[in-house]
Amino acid sequence: MSTAGVRTKREAQAARGRYGRVGQIIGEIDDRLGVAKGGRTFLDKIFPDHWSFMLGEIALYSFIVLIATGIFLTLYYVPSQTLSVYHGSYAPLRGQKVTAAYASTVDLSLSVRAGLLMRQMHHWAADIFIGAIVIHMARIFFTGAFRKPRELNWTIGLTLLVLSLANGFIGYSLPDDLISGTGLRIMYSIILSIPFVGSYLAFWLFGGNYPGTLIIPRLYIVHVLILPAILAGLIGAHLFLLVRQKHTQFPGKGRTEGNVVGSPMYPTFMAKTTGYLFMITGVITVLGGLAQINPIWQFGQYQADKISYAVQPDWYMGWLDGAMRIMPSWEFAGWGHTIPFVVLLPAVVFPGMIFTLCYAWPAIERKFTGDNAIHHLLDRPRDRPKRTAAGAAMIALMFTLLGASATDVLANFFHVSLNEVLWTFRVLVFVVPIVAGLFTWRICLEMQGGGADIGKRKRAVVMTRSATGEYRTVETEAQPDDEHEELPPIPVPVHIEVGAGDTDGEEVGVRTVPR
Amino acid sequence: MSQDTELEAAMDADLPLPATSLDDPHLREAVRNPEGAERAIAWFFVLGVIGVALFGAAYVQNWRPFTLGLSLGLGLFFLGLGITAWGKYLMPQGPFSEARHALHSARAEREAIAAALVERTGVVVKRRRVLLGLLGSGMGIFGIVALFPLLRSLGPLPGLTLTKTNWRRGSLLVDSNGRAIHVEALEPGGIVTVFPAGFESNDQTVAVDQTVLIRAGTTAIVTEKGRSTWAPAGYIAYSKLCTHAGCPVGLYEKLLRLLVCPCHQSMFNIDDGAVPEFGPAPRPLPQLPLYIDRAGFLRAQSGYDQPVGPGYYERTTT
Numbered sequence: 001m002s003t004a005g006v007r008t009k010r011e012a013q014a015a016r017g018r019y020g021r022v023g024q025i026i027g028e029i030d031d032r033l034g035v036a037k038g039g040r041t042f043l044d045k046i047f048p049d050h051w052s053f054m055l056g057e058i059a060l061y062s063f064i065v066l067i068a069t070g071i072f073l074t075l076y077y078v079p080s081q082t083l084s085v086y087h088g089s090y091a092p093l094r095g096q097k098v099t100a101a102y103a104s105t106v107d108l109s110l111s112v113r114a115g116l117l118m119r120q121m122h123h124w125a126a127d128i129f130i131g132a133i134v135i136h137m138a139r140i141f142f143t144g145a146f147r148k149p150r151e152l153n154w155t156i157g158l159t160l161l162v163l164s165l166a167n168g169f170i171g172y173s174l175p176d177d178l179i180s181g182t183g184l185r186i187m188y189s190i191i192l193s194i195p196f197v198g199s200y201l202a203f204w205l206f207g208g209n210y211p212g213t214l215i216i217p218r219l220y221i222v223h224v225l226i227l228p229a230i231l232a233g234l235i236g237a238h239l240f241l242l243v244r245q246k247h248t249q250f251p252g253k254g255r256t257e258g259n260v261v262g263s264p265m266y267p268t269f270m271a272k273t274t275g276y277l278f279m280i281t282g283v284i285t286v287l288g289g290l291a292q293i294n295p296i297w298q299f300g301q302y303q304a305d306k307i308s309y310a311v312q313p314d315w316y317m318g319w320l321d322g323a324m325r326i327m328p329s330w331e332f333a334g335w336g337h338t339i340p341f342v343v344l345l346p347a348v349v350f351p352g353m354i355f356t357l358c359y360a361w362p363a364i365e366r367k368f369t370g371d372n373a374i375h376h377l378l379d380r381p382r383d384r385p386k387r388t389a390a391g392a393a394m395i396a397l398m399f400t401l402l403g404a405s406a407t408d409v410l411a412n413f414f415h416v417s418l419n420e421v422l423w424t425f426r427v428l429v430f431v432v433p434i435v436a437g438l439f440t441w442r443i444c445l446e447m448q449g450g451g452a453d454i455g456k457r458k459r460a461v462v463m464t465r466s467a468t469g470e471y472r473t474v475e476t477e478a479q480p481d482d483e484h485e486e487l488p489p490i491p492v493p494v495h496i497e498v499g500a501g502d503t504d505g506e507e508v509g510v511r512t513v514p515r
Numbered sequence: 516m517s518q519d520t521e522l523e524a525a526m527d528a529d530l531p532l533p534a535t536s537l538d539d540p541h542l543r544e545a546v547r548n549p550e551g552a553e554r555a556i557a558w559f560f561v562l563g564v565i566g567v568a569l570f571g572a573a574y575v576q577n578w579r580p581f582t583l584g585l586s587l588g589l590g591l592f593f594l595g596l597g598i599t600a601w602g603k604y605l606m607p608q609g610p611f612s613e614a615r616h617a618l619h620s621a622r623a624e625r626e627a628i629a630a631a632l633v634e635r636t637g638v639v640v641k642r643r644r645v646l647l648g649l650l651g652s653g654m655g656i657f658g659i660v661a662l663f664p665l666l667r668s669l670g671p672l673p674g675l676t677l678t679k680t681n682w683r684r685g686s687l688l689v690d691s692n693g694r695a696i697h698v699e700a701l702e703p704g705g706i707v708t709v710f711p712a713g714f715e716s717n718d719q720t721v722a723v724d725q726t727v728l729i730r731a732g733t734t735a736i737v738t739e740k741g742r743s744t745w746a747p748a749g750y751i752a753y754s755k756l757c758t759h760a761g762c763p764v765g766l767y768e769k770l771l772r773l774l775v776c777p778c779h780q781s782m783f784n785i786d787d788g789a790v791p792e793f794g795p796a797p798r799p800l801p802q803l804p805l806y807i808d809r810a811g812f813l814r815a816q817s818g819y820d821q822p823v824g825p826g827y828y829e830r831t832t833t
Contacts, residue, residue, distance in 0.1 A: 120580070193825065199829055204669040213719075246613075272599050275598030281591050290585060329795045418780055
């Protein structure tokens with residue numbers, strides 16, 4: 001090596017260009033992939049700020065926790081209904097005949113280090129995941145974010161909900177404990193109730209008459225591979241469409257159908273959302289460690305002739321259980337056939353109708369309003385009283401049915417007859433949605449008007465009482481530094497100038513631009 | 516010209532690019548007291564570091580899930596809180612804006628793709644109608660036959676499986692341990708789940724054969740016309756499968772003489788042939804006719820006179 005090749009630090013830096021090593025690496029990548037422009041656009045991407053826009057993030061990050069904890073669980077869980085005598089670490093179970101699925105779930109909970117934490121985190125994350133999807137969906141509905149051009153993303157989101165409900169139920173069934181086994185028995189009966197094809201579908205799904213020996217291994221592969229793959233793909237499509245169509249925003253100062261106003265992807269949004277991922281994971285971890293959920297070693301091994309009191313599914317299946325409880329005992333029998341409407345209507349037809357209505361809603365609304373325009377600005381729920389009333393009625397119906405899944409517990413708790421509780425719910429299931437809908441519609445009408453204050457923070461109001469006893473309210477003046485007035489939005493600057501006094505103007509990553 | 520094309524043009528021409536000064540209020544912290552926010556965030560990070568470090572110790576020491584969850588959870592939560600607060604209070608809040616491009620393409624572009632589909636397809640269809648028909652039927656038939664292994668390989672056809680149990684004429688009633696039930700075995704009010712002898716320890720048959728045996732009295736009970744000999748010495752037996760959704764009807768209210776299903780609260784009166792008195796069950800529980808053999812053990816006179824459990828389309832009316 002000749003001495004001519006030796007460069008000073010400063011020379012080496014100069015050779016790399018103005019942005020040093022970062023600029024050099026970007027150059028190398030861009031030579032090969034041509035991503036500089038797309039990457040810059042991505043970093044500049046604007047995310048509107050509103051608390052309700054983070055609900056979908058809760059679902060997304062719960063899904064990440066589900067995947068992470070789920071992978072851990074697959075390392076120990078054995079998807080098999082093979083019976084053997086238990087010799088594991090849980091003393092009260094020793095000597096009993098248990099399935100490999102049940103025994104492995106007990107053992108991973110009680111003798112694998114951090115196993116119980118992981119299992120309970122997985123269960124809590126599933127409950128939170130579906131809850132977040134539901135609340136996120138309500139936000140989309142009430143603000144009209146499903147309108148053109150976003151109908152496809154509404155459809156994808158709804159499919160995510162349906163598949164998540166299915167995967168939640170399946171995951172809940174895998175431990176093969178007494179309560180989840182009862183749930184599978186009911187599911188078998190629900191499939192049986194479908195006219196013409198029910199018994200065939202049930203036999204094919206379970207590999208024969210109930211219970212068979214195949215259902216746990218089959219549900220396992222559906223739970224850990226097939227449905228998660230579809231969910232992950234649909235989540236990718238959901239987010240791709242979000243980026244492609246850009247986020248909606250509420251109307252306000254400087255916000256139009258033609259722009260997006262908020263904070264940029266890098267650094268502000270990235271920091272906020274990464275922190276949010278950590279916070280959600282933290283909350284789920286605390287729940288997993290502190291709040292016991294589904295202690296299957298207390299329930300015991302599922303046996304087809306055993307049953308327990310207060311058999312209830314996870315919260316998101318409660319509405320179906322409630323519908324099954326309050327359904328009158330109708331069954332058609334004749335011409336050599338039986339159609340058990342008592343199961344078919346609440347457990348097959350009713351959810352089918354609910355989800356069809358949800359899938360069809362954007363089209364229904366377009367038909368009734370004749371509104372086929374592109375919308376990027378959100379509605380305030382009060383400004384669309386009929387839609388808001390319909391949404392409130394739907395939520396009221398779902399929660400009344402969820403309540404109906406606890407008829408026996410409520411009757412016990414309040415010391416009233418089960419018959420009274422049952423009939424109360426049979427009435428409430430019609431009354432509550434109607435009342436909630438009308439009430440919401442009325443409130444929306446009352447709240448209309450105004451709107452000049454959208455996008456502004458509320459100012460303090462001073463209330464004075466005159467000598468004659470008259471009260472008067474005066475809004476205080478906006479103060480220069482009290483954040484009441486928002487700045488007009490500007491494009492994300494390419495460069496950030498440094499004033500003369502700040503640095504010597506040669507700092508890496510900062511460029512002085514002549515005005 | 517839109518914001519972006521303006522920017523591109525400036526880049527192409529090597530003109531100065533949009534810039535803002537470091538003291539532009541758009542770049543300023545969102546709080547009036549950045550030092551205070553910085554201190555708070557520092558404390559959050561300290562708590563976060565303590566939390567995750569404590570988790571490490573708890574894991575090594577194999578402490579309880581309570582400690583593991585609390586330390587890791589709070590550690591992650593505080594780290595997250597710090598990052599979020601940093602983003603929210605100390606990073607530029609703007610507001611910044613970005614132009615929304617119309618999603619649709621130019622009219623000519625739309626027409627070009629429509630033309631490609633319509634005109635090119637027209638060429639293909641016009642000239643090769645027969646080929647397309649053949650190919651279509653091949654694909655269609657493949658689509659249908661591809662369903663066969665998906666469905667039929669998964670399990671047997673139901674056949675008569677759902678109508679049958681293993682109860683036969685003379686089947687000895689045994690409990691889950693295989694012990695036969697002697698006429699003296701139960702006190703009045705006693706209840707036991709029974710199976711046909713030989714089938715009591717098979718997971719699969721237990722699910723359909725399970726029968727609840729109640730000693731409802733000491734003398735024969737007639738639940739319905741034509742069932743005068745079915746319940747000798749107060750012993751009465753019903754299928755344990757609920758006619759609603761197939762749960763085991765596992766609760767017996769001794770005073771009300773009701774069998775209760777814990778799943779959806781169907782209640783069956785044992786004295787009148789298990790007719791549902793309450794709840795969603797649409798049919799009575801099938802009754803198993805019993806007799807007492809010479810040695811004093813309970814046996815079935817015959818199998819059930821109808822399919823047990825929930826309804827399905829092929830179930831014949833009774």
